[in-house]
Amino acid sequence: MNNSIPCSIKTLTPDVQVAAATKAIEINPANAPAAQMLQAFAPGVVLPPEHLAVLTSKYWGAGGVRLTVGFMDNPAADLKARILSHMNAWNATANVTFVESSVNPQVRIARENTGYWSYLGTDVLQIPAGQATLNLQGFTMQTADSEFHRVVRHETGHTLGFPHEHMRSEIVNRIDREKAIALFMASQGWSRDQVIAQVLTPIANSALTATAHADIDSIMCYWLPASIMADGIAVNGGLDIDPQDAQFAASIYPKPGVRLxxxxxxxxxxxxxxxxxxxxxxxxxxxxxxxxxxxxxxxxxxxxxxxxxxxxxxxxxxxxxxxxxxxxxxxxxxxxxxxxxxxxxxxxxxxxxxxxxxxxxxxxxxxxxxxxxxxxxxxxxxxxxxxxxxxx
Structure with missing residues (x-):
């Protein structure tokens, strides 16, 4: 992602997290935490609903995704069309479609000075109608096309339920913890806890329905500079949807095909x-x-x-x-x-x-x-x- 404006996944307030997890499992039963993940997380313990909610994935139904999109500040038609075209880039391999609507849109895009962010997958359904679910700070028709590829497609990935690839343990384990905290606190104004949540907390593979190995070129991966990596090797992050992203999206949201x-x-x-x-x-x-x-x-x-x-x-x-x-x-x-x-x-x-x-x-x-x-x-x-x- 842009190394001056990183992305963050917006999280729901604690009072709605259990309801959100219940809704996610209702939409797609595969979102429920797998038995082996629960055993690894807390062997022999029956977890309360609020803990189970944290372990619940937020993918939409495997039958396909068709989400309506609205724009909070009603930008010009050419900008709306350009943003939508990049959101629909995921449709090349996956059964996902985003269409503009002014009537109760499920995805609501703002361009406020609050960075790049999105709620994760089905969590967008918990956000009140007058509030944004995705933010593209400062995007205009003059924004470089490379940023549309990198940022719009990344944030749309979150809306589809895809978490950050850099939060795979393979990558997190390479990060010098204190150097990362110092960097992101200084450059982004984040608190220590925010850096830990956004950069340093690995997500178990079983919670991701993930590919076998972390993909450092994934569109869902952060840019991480060499200065905060314990091995001194930077993680460049993805510039666009790569083949593994496309394949993963197709596996989560398969297009209808010929029976075989x-x-x-x-x-x-x-x-x-x-x-x-x-x-x-x-x-x-x-x-x-x-x-x-x-x-x-x-x-x-x-x-x-x-x-x-x-x-x-x-x-x-x-x-x-x-x-x-x-x-x-x-x-x-x-x-x-x-x-x-x-x-x-x-x-x-x-x-x-x-x-x-x-x-x-x-x-x-x-x-x-x-x-x-x-x-x-x-x-x-x-x-x-x-x-x-x-x-x-």
Missing amino acids: NLLVHLQDIGDVVVHENQFGGTRGQSRRLEGFQIDFPTAIPGLGCRYMAHLQDIGDVPWVAAGHFVGTRGQSRRLEGFAIELTGTAAANYNVYYMAHLQDIGDTQIYTNGQFCGTRGQSRRVEGMLVRIEHK
Whole structure:
């Protein structure tokens, strides 16, 4: 973020936090704290509602997000359109839409001299109608386009429920605590407690529905100067939505797609079937994926697909059509990469997207329409994969 005006996530007052958490879970049951997180936080203890509220995520429903947007100071139409276009940049991969409305808008944007901030996800529903839920200090049509990419898209990420990436323990553990407190107290006028809350308090991965590793290039990551890092290496922060951001947003808010079944054959487990936009495989278990198969439970006229794989000690194997297994069973042979493409007279009307979780690398970017996903010649196993097909 802008190193002169950092972002802060606005928090609700204690008297509404329990109600906000209840509402968040009502909107998306996956917001409820996971059992393993509660056990790690307070083993054997039944936490009171106010403590559970703090551990509750604030994502909107997995069925998609359509939020109305109003502007507190009624700026010119060209500025409103420009801001909305950057908010809707998240729509490239995720099922999210922001539309302007003057009638009880859910997201209310101000440009007051209070910095860059937003409430987190469903918390915006707790804010009285006459108050802003997101602030873009000083934004005008003369503001550099790079700031629209960096700031508007970042704050919109918070409105979608995405917390700060720099609050992952991987990054927080690298920060020199006292140097950070001194810097942000001096440069931002924050209190010690504010610096601790905004910069130095790690959020457990289980509370984030997070990717495997912190993404220092994420649009949701702060700029952190080398002077406050214990290892002397700066965290530059994100300038725009990066591939991991886009992939994560798509996993939280998947676009409606073509129904499909993805069968994966896993080491020591066997065949497992998942569906469109669902991850098939494992993370963190050192377990190889040995083969896969794609089926369409309901035929779509003119649409098919084919896929190939790169296998340990074999190399590339021929393309096979949907309904056929590619890979091996019972040979202890890892699948190292694959590609998927659409076929048929209707193929031009659709896109196929896919990613993999790779040994020692983690989640890949999203690949599409025949691009190879994985590695060749590195002896690196695919541990899981995800596939979706969308109408253009």
